Amino acid sequence: MSHIHEHKDELLNRVRRIAGQVQAVEKALEGDADCAKTLHLVAAIRGAVNGLMEQFIEAHTREHVAHPDLTDEQRAQGAEDLLQAIRRYSK
Known part of the structure; x- marks a missing residue:
């Protein structure tokens, strides 16, 4: 998961902003x-979580599905992992 470690600080900052938004809803x-x-605070949280999810989907797809050094088995597993996450997210 080196691609996550490469963007760790950026991802942590996004998660911390989301946590702050959730705290704002609690205070409200x-x-x-x-x-x-x-309502606007909650909508902003959804937008922030969607952005975070998009970032993870893109990184996962590039690293675990489309990377040229992967075997067919690794690509299939990466695609399955991605589909499971999308199914869970869309519920």
Whole structure:
């Protein structure tokens, strides 16, 4: 998983931003914030998680499905791993 380690700091920053957004929703709920404001906060979280997922899908596809040094078996496993993640994500 060297491709993850290469972008570790960037990924951690994205995850930390998402955690901050989740905390903002918690504070909004605790503080009885306006429904519309809270709705926008939740929508922003979804967008951030989608962006993170897209980054992982792209990295996984390039490294574990499309990389020219992979065997057919490795490509098949990479594709299956990707499909399982997408199925779980889309539920």
